[in-house]
Amino acid sequence: MDSCIKCCTRETEFGFCYIYDKLRYMNSIRFNPPEDWKPNELKKRQGDGNGGKYNSCINRYWRGLNVLVQIVGEELTIDGILKPKMIEIGSYMGESTLIFGSMVNWEEINCIDPLEGEEIMNDISKLNWTQVGVNFLHNTQYFNVKHFKDYSYNVADKFKEDEYDFLYIDANHEYESVKKDLELFIPKVKTFGIIGGHDYTDSWPGVKKAVNEIVINPKDLKLFEDGSWLIKRVNTTI
Numbered sequence: 001m002d003s004c005i006k007c008c009t010r011e012t013e014f015g016f017c018y019i020y021d022k023l024r025y026m027n028s029i030r031f032n033p034p035e036d037w038k039p040n041e042l043k044k045r046q047g048d049g050n051g052g053k054y055n056s057c058i059n060r061y062w063r064g065l066n067v068l069v070q071i072v073g074e075e076l077t078i079d080g081i082l083k084p085k086m087i088e089i090g091s092y093m094g095e096s097t098l099i100f101g102s103m104v105n106w107e108e109i110n111c112i113d114p115l116e117g118e119e120i121m122n123d124i125s126k127l128n129w130t131q132v133g134v135n136f137l138h139n140t141q142y143f144n145v146k147h148f149k150d151y152s153y154n155v156a157d158k159f160k161e162d163e164y165d166f167l168y169i170d171a172n173h174e175y176e177s178v179k180k181d182l183e184l185f186i187p188k189v190k191t192f193g194i195i196g197g198h199d200y201t202d203s204w205p206g207v208k209k210a211v212n213e214i215v216i217n218p219k220d221l222k223l224f225e226d227g228s229w230l231i232k233r234v235n236t237t238i
């Protein structure tokens, strides 16, 4: 019997283990959209959390985050920041981390995620936490990623104030939790740094409420078709 050459040292007959094999078929709406996805078909999408306002069938989860990261990268370049540092709260299997890492030359990507507890994504992806962790390592292997395997509120004091160029929040979407993440982590971002997150949609009223409360002028809040949001720290109340 050989060992897995892909992600671990489990014994296997096939060169890679059952976890790697399962991950190849994982149900990811970003990387592996459903078979009935028809990108060229123009129609109003129902149930997209944005009132069906996007008039196409593009993979909005893929394009929305890519557009956001491109804007973040351009802003950092304009500001002359050559070695930016970011924090991601809620990395799950590192899909969003992979997109961040591929598009900006980060000096540091700090990912915070306990990889435990109730998570709807586990039902969608049909993976357990061990498999999610293996996938995280696989997706983030090429980047300078530091993983804090804990809840955000437990590790906040490990991050310096006014040190980071970008913060992305996609963790617990309940109002109290998003509010706490914003309050604890916005101070870690430089004054002209950028703050963003996921799921500013009607499906997640807690996210919208908490974000609205820190935005000084709504016109400064940029929204993206995957439900992401973005604002400069200087335009927030924190």
Ligand SMILES: C[S@@+](CC[C@H](N)C(=O)[O-])C[C@H]1O[C@@H](n2cnc3c(N)ncnc32)[C@H](O)[C@@H]1O
Pocket: 089, 090, 091, 092, 093, 094, 095, 096, 097, 112, 113, 114, 115, 116, 119, 121, 150, 151, 152, 153, 170, 171, 172
């Ligand atoms: C929606 S998933 C993140 C998806 C990921 N950002 C992506 O787009 O690929 C939410 C993640 O947040 C994590 N999470 C929940 N509460 C958290 C907290 N307080 N601190 C850090 N992570 C948390 C969960 O374990 C889960 O992995």
